[in-house]
Amino acid sequence: MTKHDIARILEGIGLLLELKGESPFKSHAYYNAARAIEGLTEDVGPLVASGKIRELKGIGEALAAKLAELIGTGNLAYYEELKKSVPAGLIEMTAIAGMGPKKIKTVWEKLGVTSIGELEYACIENRLVSLPGFGEKTQEKIRQGILQLKKRRGFHLYANVIGEAEHMVSMIRCVEGVRRVELVGDFRRRMEIVRDMAFLVETDDPHFVVAALRHVNGLSEITQVGRQLTAKSGLGLPVSLTLSKRISPHAVLAATGSDAHLAALAERSRLRQVVWNPAESEGGHLGPQVGTEEALYAALGLPFIEPEMREGLDEIESAEQGRLGRLVEASDIQGIFHNHTNASDGSGTLEEMVEAAKALGYRYIGISDHSQSAFYANGLKEDRIRAQHAAIEALRKKVQGIAVFKGIEADILPDGSMDYPNEVLARFDFVIGSVHSRFNLQEEEQTARVIKALANPYVTMLGHATGRLLLSREGYRIDMKRVIDAAKAYGKIIEINANPHRLDLDWRLCRYAKAQGVKVSINPDAHATEGLEDVPFGVNVARKGGLAPEEVVNTLGPDKILAALGSRANDGGER
Incomplete structure (x- = not known):
């Protein structure tokens, strides 16, 4: 049992105790214990076995005994009994925006609501408005949260499941008789949200391979219709596997999609009188028999279009006009901005974040903790800014081979002003302006x-431009085309926030930013050293947006980046 599994169970106990109305001190004890376990850097098992686990703050004799039971048996009787005392539907309600434990307890006790369906019906019947702590606006927020929950069920963040998909490729490739495996569909196009996995499998002996696939770890519920297999992955994604004696380029093209892109290619083939024969035995062919996807596009008079761009928007027109150059790659990124330390709400120290960035091969890192308005994130007041800048200057002398830049993620206040005066902002090498409050402004107000x-x-630069959280929160109402136009007018950069839950700026808007000549910066928004590794997910967004290396500012080296940022600070650069 991993520390993550243990922490999840402890958090579950804390939640159940809150729902039952137990003492807040009791529930918080479990929440605190969960955080302590999650923060361990060593294996929890030996700590429990030796009794050293009690040296952790908040872990007393009773909790230590429960941890021993969990690790020893894989179960915890206390947790199982608690679960029996609370309707399971109440736990599911915690996934609804606006429904915390107190509100869930209220609708349970006052209305007898025990499921999401009952809660939705209570909203329709307007029964929440009279409850203490609710009201008309809260009821509508909950109703919208239920709609969002329904919408996202069955969907997964790409970042959460790409590891399983790549592992599946490796497992299938090891099956005797399999010559080639291709991961296609939304995964190959690197969509930010995916619903299923699709594989093409090349083999001369499909019957043997089908039998062998039934024993592949991570595949379950396998059914077969001809050469088409369906299954479930370990994470619950639907899986389709198409077996054939030869994976033709057209089969790869067709299975990659998108439908809109394929329809545009079909129309182009009709206009150019190029034969498209989908009835051909191994998936059809486009034009002459060819061995690569590049040749298929060439048959239509087009350069190769990277899979990420095949969304049926403007990519064919751009290819035809010679506007598709080399797309940015993760290896092009020289340094990273938007990184938090434990000075605000990050978990890593300044030195830990810098050393981790250096270990990943980056040549510079921009530190940008939260500003003073972000009281919820321990934002920095002026005295702490001075202290952090002194620490950065000292670290520049100590750590060689990586530049450390002084930055801040400053709150954009509701009236559009920043939460520091300009004389304070002038001390930074860079300033990220971000909206962290008043998401409910009207579109015109938010845009202004x-x-x-x-x-x-x-x-x-502008941070996480729309404030969205994928599969959790819609972005606020804002006219992003006007914002991008303003960025062009003022010579500003727009962030592609690479956190897999954000991926904001959206790739569709990246195409508009590219057309307007507005540059982006691919930033991890890291709150821990592990978060620095999210940059490739932001690169996916940039590639889907058609961005070349020169359109991403942090492909520049440390000797050129400050000039590109328009920094007004007096120092910075590699130390």
């Missing part, structure tokens, strides 16, 4: 707010 911030001469 952000544009005013971009007009500030000390703001370098």
Whole structure:
């Protein structure tokens, strides 16, 4: 049992105790214990066995005994009994935006609501508005949260499941008789949200391979219709496997999609009188028999279009006009901005974040903790800014081979002003302006707010532009095309936030930013050293947006980046 499994169970106990109305001290004890276990850097098992686990703050004799039971048996009787005392539907309600334990307890006790379906019906009947702590706006927020939950069920963040998909490729490739495996569909196009996995499998002996696939670890519920197999992955994604004696380029093209891109290619083939024969035995062919996808596009008079761009938007027109160059790659990224330390709400120290970035091969890192308005994130007031800058200057002398830049993620206030005066902002090498409050402004107000911030001469770039959280929270109402136009007018950069839950700026808007000549910075928004590794997910967004290396500012080296940022600070650079 991993520390993550243990922490999840402890958090579950804390939640159940809250729902039952137990003492807050009791539930918080379990929440604190979960955080302590999650933060361990060593194996929890030996610590429990030796009794050293009690040296952790918040782990007393009773909790230590429960941990021993968990690790020893894989179960915890106390947890199982608690679960029996609370309807399972109440736990599911915690996934709804706006429904915390207190509100869930209220609708359970006052209305007898024990499931999401009952809660939705209670909203329709307007029964929540009179409950203490609710009201009309809260009821509508909960109703919208239920709709969002329904919408996202069955969907998965690409980052959460790409590891399983790649592992599946490796497992299938090891099956005797399999010559080739291709992961296609949404995964190959690197969509930010996926629903299923699709594989093409090349083999001369499909019957033997089908039998062998039934024993592949991670595949279950396998059914077969001809050469088509369906299954479930370990994470619950539907899986399809198409077996054939030869994986033709056309089969790869067709299975990659998207439908809109394929329809545009079909129309182009009709206009150019190039034969498209989907009835051909191994998946059809386009034009003459060819061995590569590149040749298929060439048959239509087009350069190769990378899989990420095949969304049926403007990629064919861009290819035809010669506007598709080399797309940015993860290896092009020289350094990273938007990184938090434990000075605000990060978990890593300044030195730990810098050393981790250096270990990943980056040549510079920009530190940008939260600003003073972000009280919830321990934002920095002016005295702490001075202290952090002194620490950065000292670290520059100590750590060689990586530049460390002084930055801040400054809150954009509701009126569009920044939460520091300009004389404070002038001390930074870069300033990320971000919205962290008042998401419910009308579109015109929100747009004007952000544009005013971009007009500030000390703001370098716009952070997580729409505030969205994938599969969790819609972005706020804002006219992003006007914002991008303003970024162009003021010479500002827009962030592609590489956190897999954000991926904001959206790739569709990246194409508009590219057309307007607005540059982006691919930033991890890291709150721990592990978060630095999210950059490739942001690169996926940039590639889907058609961005070349020169359109991403942090492909520049440390000797050129400050000039590109328009920094008004007096120092910085490699130390």
